[in-house]
Amino acid sequence: MSLCAECFNNGDHTGHDFNMFRSQAGGACDCGDGNVMRESGFCSRHRLKTGENVPLVPRDLLLMSEMVLPRFIITIIQYLRDGYTEPGEDAKSHLKEKDLQKVLQQLDLHISFLEELTKMGGAMRTVLTKILTNQQTFKELSMGQEENVYAKRSYEKYLSALKSSGLVSVEEKGAGAGATDTPAGAGALSLLGNTCCLFWALFLMGQYGDTGLTLEDQDGLQGVGQRKRVKLSSSTKDPSIMDTLKHKCFLEELLFWTINSQSSTFVIRTREKITFTKTFVQHYAFIMKTLMKSHESDTMSNRIVHISVQLFSNEELARHVTEECQLLDIMVTVLLYMMESCLIKSELQDEENNHHVVVNCGEALLKNNTYWPLVSDFINILSHQSVAKRFLEDQSLLRLWMSFVSFFQGMNLNKRELNEHVEFESQTYYAAFAAELEACAQPMWGLLTHCKVKETHEYTKTVVRYCLETLQMWFDTIGFVDEPALNQLTFHLPLHRYYAMFLSKGVKCQGLDLDSLLPDQEMLMKIMVHPLQIQASLSEIHSNMWVRNGLQIKGQAMTYVQSHFCNSMIDPDIYLLQVCASRLDPDYFISSVFERFKVVDLLTMASQHQNAVLDSEQERPMLEGALTFLVILSSLRVHLGMSDDEILRAEMVSQLCMNDRTHSSLLDLIPENPNPKSGVVPGSCSFEEMLSAVADFKAPVFEPGGSMQQGMYTPKAEVWEKEFDPIMVILRTVYRRDVQSAMDRYTAFLKQSGVHTGNPWPPYKERTALHPCYKGLVRLLHCKTLHIVIFTLLYKIWMDHQNMSEHVLCMVLYLIELGLDNQVQDDKVEEVSFEHCHDSWFPGTSLLSNLHHVINFVRVRVPETAPEVERKRERERERETPASTSSESSTFGQNLREAQVFSLVAERRRKFQEIINRSNHEASQAVRPKSSSSRLLPPGSPPQLVTEILEIGESMLSLLVKLHQKLSGKQNSLSLSWLAEVDPAHHAHGDGLTAIERILAKAAARSRHSKRCLQEICGKVCPPIPPKKNSPGDKKSMDKEERRQRARERQQKLLAEFASRQKSFMETAMDVESPETDAVMEMGSAEPLDSEVLYDCVICGQSGPSTEDRPTGLVVLLQASSVLGHRCRSDTPKRLPTTDEEHIYPEDTCGAAHDVRLSLMQRYFKDSSCLQSVSIGWDGGVYVQTCGHTLHIDCHKSYMESLRNDQVLQGFSVDKGEFTCPLCRQFANSVLPCRPGRGMETGAWHAPSNKSMSTLVREVEDLQEQLGIFPAESNLSKEMESVIKDIKNTTQKKYMDYGKNPGSPDNDFLFMYSVARTNLELELVHRGGNLCSGGASAAAKRSCLNQLFHVLAMHMRLYSIDSAYNPWTRLTQKLEALYCDDERPEVPMLFRDVPSLLIIFILTMPQPLRKEHFTCVVKVLYSLQYTQALAALSVRFSPEERLAWSNTGAAKKNTPNSDKSWESLLGHVISELTKAKDVYDTSSEETLLSSSVWSPQSIEFSLQQFCLPFLRLSCLLQHHLYGDSLPGCLVEEEFSLLAGCLGLAGSAQSSAACLEWNISALDLISQWCSEVIALSNTPTQQSVSLLVQDPQWAAPRLLHLPDNYNTIFQYYHRKSCTSCGKTPKDPALCLVCGAFVCLKGHCCKQQGVCECVLHSQHCGAATGIFLLINASVIIIIRGHRFCLWGSVYLDAHGEEDRDLRRGKPLYLCEERYRVLEQQWVSHTFDHINKRWGPHYNGL
Secondary structure, three states: OOOOHHHHHOOOOOOOOOOOOOOOOOOOOOOOOOOOOOHHHOOHHHHOOHHHHOOOOOHHHHHHHHHHHHHHHHHHHHHHHHHOOOOOOOOOHHHHHHHHHHHHHHHHHHHHHHHHHHOOOHHHHHHHHHHHHOHHHHHHHHHOOOOOHHHHHHHHHHHHHHHHOOOEOHHHHHOOHHHOOOOOOOOOOOOOOOOOOHHHHHHHHOOOOOOOOOOOOOOOOOOOOOOOOOOOOOOOOOOHHHHEOOOOOHHHHHHHHHHHOOOOOOOOOOOOOHHHHHHHHHOHHHHHHHHHHOOOHHHHHHHHHHHHHHHHOOHHHHHHHHHHHOHHHHHHHHHHHHHHOOEEEOOOOOOOOOOOEEEOOOOHHHHOOOOHHHHHHHHHHHOOHHHHHHHHHOHHHHHHHHHHHHOOOOOOOEEOOOOOOOOOOOOOHHHHHHHHHHHHHHHHHHHHOOOOOHHHHHHHHHHHHHHHHHHHHHHHHHOOOOOOOOOEEOOOOHHHHHHHHHHHHHHHHOOOOHHHHOOOHHHHHHHHHHHHHHHHHHHHHHOOOOHHHOHHHHHHHHHHHOHHHHOOOHHHHHHHHHHHHHHOOHHHHHHHHHHHOOOHHHOOOOOOOOOOOOOHHHHHHHHHHHHHHHHHHHHOOOOOOOOHHHHHHHHHHHHHHHOOEOHHHHHHHOOOOOOOOOOOOOOOOOHHHHHHHHEEEEOOOEOOOOOEOOOEEEEOHHHHHHOOOHHHHHHHOOOOHHHHHHHHHHHHHHHHHOOOOOOOOOOOOOOOOOOHHHHHHHHHHHOHHHHHHHHHHHHHHHOOOOOOOHHHHHHHHHHHHHHHHOOOOOHHHHHHHOOOOOOOOOOOOOHHHHOOOOEEEEEEEEEOOOHHHHHHHHHHHHHOOOHHHHHHHHHHHHHHHOOOOOOHHHHHHHHHHHHHHOOHHHHHHHOOOOOHHHHHOOOOOOOOEEEEEEEEEEOHHHHHHHHHHHHHOOOOOOOOOHHHHOOHHHHOOOOHHHHHHHHHHHHHHHOHHHHHHHHHHHHOOOOOOOOHHHHHHHHHHHHHHHHHHHHHHHHHHHHHHHHHHHHHHHHHOOOOOOOOOOOOOOOOOOOOOOOOOEEEEOOOOOEEEOOOOOOEEEEEEEEEEOOHHHOOOOOOOOEOOOOOOOOOOHHHOHHHHHHHHHHHHHHHOOHHHHOOOOOOOOOOEEEEEEEEEEEEHHHHHHHHHHHHHOOOOOOOOHHHOOEEOOOOOOEEOEEEEOOOOOOOOHHHHHOOOOOOHHHHHHHHHHHHHOOOOOOOOOHHHHHHHHHHHHHHHHOOHHHOOOOOOOOOHHHHHHHHHHHHHHHHHHHHHHOOOOOOOOOOOHHHHOOOHHHHHHHHHHHHOOOOOOOOOOHHHHHHOOOOOOOOOOOOOOOOHHHOOHHHHHHHHHHHOOOOOOHHHHHHHHHHHHHHHHHHHHHHHHHHOOHHHHHHHHHHHHHHOOOOOHHHOHHHHHHHHHHHHOOOOOOOOOOOHHHHHOOOOOOHHHHHHHHHHHHHHHHHHHHHHHHHHHOOOOOOOOHHHHHHHHHHHOOOOOOOOOOHHHOOOOOOHHHHHHHHHHHHHOOOOOOHHHHHHHHOOOOOOOOOOOOEOOOEHHHHHHHHOOOOOOOOOOOOOOEEEEOOOOOEEEOOOHHHOEOOEOHHHHHHHHHHOOEEEEEEOOOOOEEEEEOOEEEEEEOOEEOOOOOOOHHHOOOOOOEEOHHHHHHHHHHHHHOOHHHHOOOOEEOOOOO
16 A cells, blocks of 8 residues: 555554655555555545535536547557557667657657646546546547558558567458567666657646656567467466457557557556456556566566555455456466576476476576566456465366476576686576565465465465475476486476465364375375475585685575575475375485485594595585574474464564664564564454564664664563574574574573573573474484484594584584474384384384393494504504404304494495385395495595494493593583582583583483483593593593683783783873773873973874974874854744745844954954954864873874875875874874973962053053064974964955955965864863863863964964054053054954953963963953943943943942942943934834843843853863863853862952953043043944844754654755755755755756755855755764764654664654754864765765
């Protein structure tokens, strides 16, 4: 079911699960269609039954359209007929394409007109419907009247086209035209919106959806009639399906032309579909033929499915056309025709006598999935029960379908390369897997959904019967007898899998008896061969036996078990083998397994053997594979009795144990069938319920490394404890490393919970009960052949034979335990029937009784050089007795205790012959007492095999006890009392010792005899080593264990040492990602009392001071920043507009306000004065940050040279000076020189002074008048100049030139001190906007302000300020007459920016500056700041309040300390400013809006808030220059604390008490006010706005985003670009300012730079944060680089949906958005995000 965006948004979807996708080809909106969805789900528009009272359209209105439209449509048809060129006429296909293009262009207007008509509503669409389906009108207009020659000729062209299509009408067929060649080429069809026949669908399809109309190149009619089709076999249905086509109305001919010209776009949105569906079905064969010969099959496939899904999703409609138009017959026949075009001879088994044909996976038809639309339609109609029922009842259809499936049986055959590596690795294997899955398995699952109840059991029986019939035919055609061909492998056995799954469903759901569905034993033996061959080949591939076939063979093995395929491939294969194992003789089956896995020769008691088919290094993995397969076979219960919920749980647990999973990956990894994950099956547990039962959700987090974690699910503790199933994990792992990953996680859990601290073995998990039908499977565990193998392997492991491993032992123990837990009920009966079989090994078949049976002697075949032969010769020499006697005695012993040597192959052959021939004579002939190794030995290969007798004297129990001793390294590891103390619960988790103990405990508990034997074995004081003759080998093994232990200890020690080193490095190094690091830099600011600071160079490792000749520098990153400029007055961030009514106004930002202020000043005041009255750098300021590491400048130059020569691709540009810190790898682009150690006594520099204020003021003035001295030419001064150049190059020129004379010294001066201001302001922002947190700031620890100030001061001392213009005199002296320039006045002091003045004074005075002088400057400037606060406040009063406060001030003027009383000072300011014309006359907005009355408390608060920014900046500056600490405090106490730190003698109560005047306060204030009064030529409004400056700004914030991503997507994905007016292909949003831009759009390029890059330069000074609308991800642009940051919108499970592929609803993750904002504000994008690349201005 699918809905358009409009209907979806108008509906209620609370609690629903849905996917949103962008349809590339239109689509069907099912809203309002009661056949598809319930009425309650309709949108608000469709729910209203408006159709009941709709008035009819007057007949007269429609007459014109009824007359004109038929002629209009025939015009279009004439165009199309004219555009057709007959195959013979023109061989050059490009000309045909040209003609067709021309026709389509000519028809463009016609189509647009019809589209407009369809939008007119139901009445017009009804008219169109009638015309398009009226047969009489078609006949009259189409064929042409007698006098209309043109129409006749046009009709002939149409008939010609119909002929060459290969689908002629019945009449012509009768006349002999049926022999036309039919096209069956592979190709593709372009249905991209080109629309020559759009309208034939429009009348029924209603309004247009989101599909655009565009013109594309067409493929025309290329290739028509060029290839002959392979004739179908006689079993094919009526061939006329493929050959009949006759058009009776406009609609049908238009559909024909649409397909022929390969173009169409439409959306079906009405219920009148039957007419069109019949037409569509009629053309079905033709559509598929065109699809095969087209060149853009992908596009066309999508289009076809978009049409057919609308037609066939409706069950009523599907049933109707199935009955009336034989839709099923058409589909199956068309599929057969399609596949027959690419059949080749199968080479499986017997190449010469193989008559089977299979599809060729290299053909374009399969490689391009051309068959997909057809198969998709077939699956779609089979989902309807009525249609599926009809299919299952039609036996001829079923036969036809089975013959279709058999085309895939044995396809893509692999032959093992034995000599040379294959030259060309074919990648067609994926086409084969996709074909089997889509063309065979999906229809199978569709049919199985209708075979779930007992009533349908006949269908199951029918399918099973036809499967067996087809399988038998397949065995006959490939010439299969009993043995599979060597070195051949096919993963494709769909017939086997159909048979298996219908068997499973019949037994599980329909209660059928398994035996009634099974064939005879001979057929079962044949059926098991190929699935078993696949399992063995999987092991061969993983053992590198197929390595010469290339990587693709591994790809096949991985795809076979991959989650999308496993339920249709490996699961049915395993199930089929389980069925065979439960019904065939177990000894035969076990023998077959070991023979297929080629490990028979390995299963000998001898220490040496010869293997003719395996190399030595392949034996171990093959043996492990065979044993693992047997364990899987015996323990897997997916189809043997598990419920759907249990299967889902097991699948989920196995995937979660391998790795933590996201919700979407888990959904993807768990097979959909046999139980759908949607939880729609009644009574079944839903996916979500199951997930919450087995897993805990880990919310998405942002890791310090910059990688953002998604929401993950991790297994609960009880799942690890009780449900972890390593066997299921092995079965489901695509990569072998996942098994290890699961074991590592299991180990970590056991260690964490304290259950087991060592290296645990895979835990044993008890299985659910078997379904009664499969009880025979248990016999596999209770057969002598398996017991002999187990005994042999236990012995070999104990004796340390080669190619044994821990995994082998683990699997052997697993098999023993499975046997103990699954006892055969009718044991005795079986013992009798198999008594004659090698009874000398074991007396019966029960594992429990065979466990304690002692094997004394075994005869083996060994090479002459084996140690056993040597030992026998030694023994004979020692005895010195006649050889005949000894041999007689040994023979006697042998006859008593030991049988012929056991040969798995011989035994299997004997059983096979017995079953096939039922002849005792032949059976006895088949038994050969030779071992397989002698039988398979190539002639003449040395050494010869001889028979030897080994003395064993062990039982399985005694071997287990000895293995326990060996693993534990203790002689008496199991005491007599052990059995009494054993606790089974304790043995659930542990290593090999635990597993052996658990098995022994179970054996003792279930058999008294076993318990007695066990006590006897434990009672004997067993030597820790086997018999003496093996002592050297065993000693060697003990040494090996000891060596391993020591190696492990050494490794642990090394790891611990490495971890401690790593920890210490992390503690000392400055870590950008963790702001709380307590590392402190050894810089000037950190150690102010030392005369000389030492620096460590991180390149050469030397430690020393920075000197003039060899300066040391700080690794720094210089970057332009507009973060400060984006601050607003309000704390609440601006909202992103999501409607046309919402807007963002940029005028209220800090950057804009300062720009307006400066330009206003420049209009009325002297330019040089203006450029010292403000700071720039709010937009495009340079921010300097460091990682804190230092290096010698000369070392740095060598390092850069080495980077330049480094060929490795780096994420930065060395030519631009970029590099990474050699120690911490933080991104940097410059080195800031550290000044040499201080040359003066720091005590005097810091000492408090008792000088009077006036003395200090004079001293400061003298210091300012000292001329700057040019530093001597040295390496240090060069580097200083170099870094100043770097700072200037960091930002754009427009952010540096604000003066009227670009490049003037005034500009330079302004830029320099603004850099200092920008860095101080940004540090304040990073500290949270205030200094309440004190010194505990991450930014402070990595601050380089001290060094930066020194560099800037050296540069700024070169500019001298003319004493006549020096602001200091105007701040501290009463000037008689103001100096007045002829042109323009200086900026009044009340208009100047006080922090800027502070920085100018500090940087232009000789360094280092005494602290008393710094404090003096701060006091003087505080007086100015305070006066500005009073003036700004007075403007905000109402006239009445102003008068009242003026009077209050006048009254207090004569009181003592009146210069420290804000009332008297405020009154004085008001009285002075009243003299200026109109200053108080203009009502500012604030005055009008303010209705509250000003109280003394509110005035005091307002004055403090106005002065706080200045105090913060001064305090921060003092902290960096003099190393003063910043104590923390409460927000309310901040003002008094900062005043105290700065030495302003104030009290907490009053801000005025901090004032300290060196001359009369009132005189100075009058002087400053008089400067404003003198501005007669400045308009009042401007002067007031300059006076009312508010220094308070809120923290910078990104835009406030809506919670639901759909809100953004719906508004912006169709929005037109503001620059070019087009809808961008990739729209993007700036999250800083809300600008809507085109990503990569060439339409908005300027001078080769795309819009996103341009905007990042304009908005963020080359830093941009963009949200990509169509992808939901954020990209960061930083200078010439960019990176994908991730997404701030996650689904309900905490996952991103990049590119909106999954279409789940996305919600804003506040935490991630905060992290993004924090990285923007702290300028750490470069450090935290690691994957950067150049954008080349192309974004």
